Amino acid sequence: VRVDSVDFYYLSMPEITLDVDGSQDALLVRITAGGYVGWGECEASPLVSIAAFVTPPSHGACQPVSASVLHQQLDSPADISRISALVQRNSMDLLQAPHTYSGIDMALWDVLGKARGVPVWKLLGYSCSYPKTPYASLLFGETPDETFIRVRTEVAKGFRAVKLGWAGFGEGTVKRDDDQLAAARDAIGTDGILLVDAGQIWREDVGAAADRLESLDRHQVTWIEEPFLPDAYSAYSALARQSSRVRVAGGESSHNARMAINLMRYGDIGFVQIDCGRIGGLGEAKQVADYAVSAGVTYVNHTFTSNLALSASLQPFAGLENHSLCEYPAEPKRLARDISPSTIRIDPDGCVRAPDSPGLGVEVDLDALVQYMVPVELRVGGHDILKASLTV
Amino acid sequence: VRVDSVDFYYLSMPEITLDVDGSQDALLVRITAGGYVGWGECEASPLVSIAAFVTPPSHGACQPVSASVLHQQLDSPADISRISALVQRNSMDLLQAPHTYSGIDMALWDVLGKARGVPVWKLLGYSCSYPKTPYASLLFGETPDETFIRVRTEVAKGFRAVKLGWAGFGEGTVKRDDDQLAAARDAIGTDGILLVDAGQIWREDVGAAADRLESLDRHQVTWIEEPFLPDAYSAYSALARQSSRVRVAGGESSHNARMAINLMRYGDIGFVQIDCGRIGGLGEAKQVADYAVSAGVTYVNHTFTSNLALSASLQPFAGLENHSLCEYPAEPKRLARDISPSTIRIDPDGCVRAPDSPGLGVEVDLDALVQYMVPVELRVGGHDILKASLTV
Numbered sequence: 001v002r003v004d005s006v007d008f009y010y011l012s013m014p015e016i017t018l019d020v021d022g023s024q025d026a027l028l029v030r031i032t033a034g035g036y037v038g039w040g041e042c043e044a045s046p047l048v049s050i051a052a053f054v055t056p057p058s059h060g061a062c063q064p065v066s067a068s069v070l071h072q073q074l075d076s077p078a079d080i081s082r083i084s085a086l087v088q089r090n091s092m093d094l095l096q097a098p099h100t101y102s103g104i105d106m107a108l109w110d111v112l113g114k115a116r117g118v119p120v121w122k123l124l125g126y127s128c129s130y131p132k133t134p135y136a137s138l139l140f141g142e143t144p145d146e147t148f149i150r151v152r153t154e155v156a157k158g159f160r161a162v163k164l165g166w167a168g169f170g171e172g173t174v175k176r177d178d179d180q181l182a183a184a185r186d187a188i189g190t191d192g193i194l195l196v197d198a199g200q201i202w203r204e205d206v207g208a209a210a211d212r213l214e215s216l217d218r219h220q221v222t223w224i225e226e227p228f229l230p231d232a233y234s235a236y237s238a239l240a241r242q243s244s245r246v247r248v249a250g251g252e253s254s255h256n257a258r259m260a261i262n263l264m265r266y267g268d269i270g271f272v273q274i275d276c277g278r279i280g281g282l283g284e285a286k287q288v289a290d291y292a293v294s295a296g297v298t299y300v301n302h303t304f305t306s307n308l309a310l311s312a313s314l315q316p317f318a319g320l321e322n323h324s325l326c327e328y329p330a331e332p333k334r335l336a337r338d339i340s341p342s343t344i345r346i347d348p349d350g351c352v353r354a355p356d357s358p359g360l361g362v363e364v365d366l367d368a369l370v371q372y373m374v375p376v377e378l379r380v381g382g383h384d385i386l387k388a389s390l391t392v
Numbered sequence: 393v394r395v396d397s398v399d400f401y402y403l404s405m406p407e408i409t410l411d412v413d414g415s416q417d418a419l420l421v422r423i424t425a426g427g428y429v430g431w432g433e434c435e436a437s438p439l440v441s442i443a444a445f446v447t448p449p450s451h452g453a454c455q456p457v458s459a460s461v462l463h464q465q466l467d468s469p470a471d472i473s474r475i476s477a478l479v480q481r482n483s484m485d486l487l488q489a490p491h492t493y494s495g496i497d498m499a500l501w502d503v504l505g506k507a508r509g510v511p512v513w514k515l516l517g518y519s520c521s522y523p524k525t526p527y528a529s530l531l532f533g534e535t536p537d538e539t540f541i542r543v544r545t546e547v548a549k550g551f552r553a554v555k556l557g558w559a560g561f562g563e564g565t566v567k568r569d570d571d572q573l574a575a576a577r578d579a580i581g582t583d584g585i586l587l588v589d590a591g592q593i594w595r596e597d598v599g600a601a602a603d604r605l606e607s608l609d610r611h612q613v614t615w616i617e618e619p620f621l622p623d624a625y626s627a628y629s630a631l632a633r634q635s636s637r638v639r640v641a642g643g644e645s646s647h648n649a650r651m652a653i654n655l656m657r658y659g660d661i662g663f664v665q666i667d668c669g670r671i672g673g674l675g676e677a678k679q680v681a682d683y684a685v686s687a688g689v690t691y692v693n694h695t696f697t698s699n700l701a702l703s704a705s706l707q708p709f710a711g712l713e714n715h716s717l718c719e720y721p722a723e724p725k726r727l728a729r730d731i732s733p734s735t736i737r738i739d740p741d742g743c744v745r746a747p748d749s750p751g752l753g754v755e756v757d758l759d760a761l762v763q764y765m766v767p768v769e770l771r772v773g774g775h776d777i778l779k780a781s782l783t784v
Binding site for chain 2: 010012016017018019020021022024025043044045046047048051052055056057058059060061062063085088089092093094095096098099199200203204229231232233234253255256258259262265266278374375376377378379380381382
């Protein structure tokens with residue numbers, strides 16, 4: 001089959017706050033090819049990502065993403081690799097391109113899986129999909145008491161693992177952070193898995209991060225995530241070498257496989273976290289998973305939005321039995337829930353797994369999304385390059 | 393003073409070809425602050441970069457670039473560092489942001505230099521601006537004969553150094569590339585400096601690049617540029633270790649200082665090439681120059697467009713006497729020439745240098761640019777977020 005059409009849906013909650021909650025808007029991608037329909041989701045700025053698909057070219061190595069996708073042959077995983085390489089070459093100087101292409105790539109795999117009647121993780125070379133232990137991804141409360149309540153709420157739902165981040169963590173005193181960690185550990189109990197997301201707060205300041213290691217260790221935190229700017233490899237490595245038990249995690253900002261591999265190779269991280277809505281799709285993510293296995297690093301998905309994004313992000317490590325943690329969007333905005341209601345449930349045994357149904361195994365209910373749709377119109381040089389046509 | 397306004401000018405030649413000639417369009421940035429006017433230029437997709445400035449926010453770490461720039465205090469280099477860090481934090485998840493901010497950053501330095509009556513290189517800490525040997529940056533001809541003529545044309549203008557790239561180099565046989573190099577060396581003479589740009593053609597294939605080393609060495613090529621994908625550090629390092637005299641160059645794709653520093657630290661390059669219109673501006677570029685000095689790597693600008701971009705890209709290494717090569721756009725499209733006619737000339741001694749006049753020392757003639765202006769209109773959710781107001 002050939003790629004017949006690529007459509008973007010910019011969805012948004014009525015109000016966007018400046019909380020670091022990425023589920024407040026969404027950019028869905030729908031691809032049709034030979035009668036099949038595939039879906040993907042960019043974890044990226046909707047307007048800017050759409051612009052990168054339709055922009056006029058600047059020159060041969062700064063072409064719109066559309067130039068490398070529309071009308072391409074799509075019959076095998078090799079075709080998707082070829083399209084991905086085309087985008088990397090033709091849009092070399094278009095920085096936003098990997099974010100735009102990530103959702104497209106998911107939709108291409110979804111089409112291919114549906115056409116062959118197999119789940120995407122089989123197309124990626126796995127023979128089965130292992131259960132993963134979901135962790136609830138939360139923002140810290142404003143106070144330790146609030147953090148305690150948030151964690152308890154998730155524990156009550158059955159979560160045995162929780163990640164907390166942002167809301168000032170790392171910006172104040174070590175004591176303030178320690179109080180937050182104590183509340184979280186208290187709430188989850190001694191057997192619970194506690195993870196912390198530093199959200200790049202220390203930039204390249206290894207000392208500021210190392211000052212928290214004793215506290216993180218005492219509260220048995222499994223990993224400290226994104227302590228530094230994403231490519232500050234030497235800072236990552238220095239912290240990893242100073243830590244005895246707490247591992248360093250990172251990688252969500254990677255917009256190609258090599259960035260994540262470099263963070264493992266030079267940054268000595270213990271967990272590599274990949275968002276398939278940013279890294280350039282499932283093929284790039286699978287390369288990261290393969291390297292992680294060879295390097296003894298644990299692969300984890302990064303997902304804060306819909307079940308569509310979650311399914312996509314599970315595929316590249318679905319078949320890795322020992323890579324068993326999974327970021328699970330515990331409290332997404334209703335927009336993210338409405339994209340694909342309850343598709344990936346938590347099993348009675350407390351686990352989730354990538355769906356067994358063909359493609360990504362997640363259906364999108366467009367009718368339920370009309371209320372969130374944001375029309376976009378782009379005119380360049382007096383010509384419409386995108387009309388307000390992004391509706392059902 | 394405060395940043396009162398930021399305006400973008402999308403300029404384009406009447407026709408855009410798929411040649412890898414980045415001077416076919418341009419994105420200028422004009423900033424007004426306390427009565428001063430500063431100019432900058434993004435080496436980036438105009439539409440997508442503009443969208444990154446005006447887009448609605450997605451969440452706290454995916455805000456438009458405008459949120460971190462408009463109305464900011466601007467009285468010192470520290471203010472520009474602060475604004476740059478704000479953009480990195482508030483637009484962390486907006487991939488295009490560094491490209492958008494690059495032109496803004498140039499314009500901020502231009503304002504500050506004009507306000508203080510000093511050239512930007514003084515604000516960056518240099519006491520003088522050393523002469524640089526310009527090299528003419530060209531695309532290979534379709535045939536060796538055509539390449540010969542192109543190089544001879546530049547030699548006749550006085551250039552003693554020439555760089556050639558693209559047009560199929562590295563895609564065919566070693567013999568084909570060798571013929572091109574022989575023609576180029578023949579044209580420039582035994583004393584001329586010959587540089588080759590591989591334009592990422594070998595992705596991560598060290599063997600394909602190494603196959604050309606004997607030929608590159610025999611034709612006394614000073615550097616082989618961007619042999620691989622920009623963050624394929626281990627490939628860069630492997631090639632550098634296999635080469636005796638030919639050095640490896642790279643770095644133009646860096647969109648922050650750390651990427652370029654990583655390429656030096658892990659990729660063992662001999663020349664680091666920085667485009668101030670991509671790396672996030674002059675402060676990031678100066679960090680790269682400082683590291684290059686400490687690491688024994690030679691810093692070179694990457695510039696293929698206007699004299700405004702050239703002046704900006706000269707500032708971060710203006711005061712480094714031994715870093716003496718300079719990419720000089722020898723045959724830009726008339727659009728790029730019209731942005732700032734003949735501001736940075738080649739001296740009678742064959743050298744160029746960063747201007748001594750305040751700021752970037754380059755005036756922009758808007759009247760001459762009206763013919764190239766491309767109006768952009770963006771409507772999101774039924775609201776104009778950018779009207780077709782980007783005119784004189």
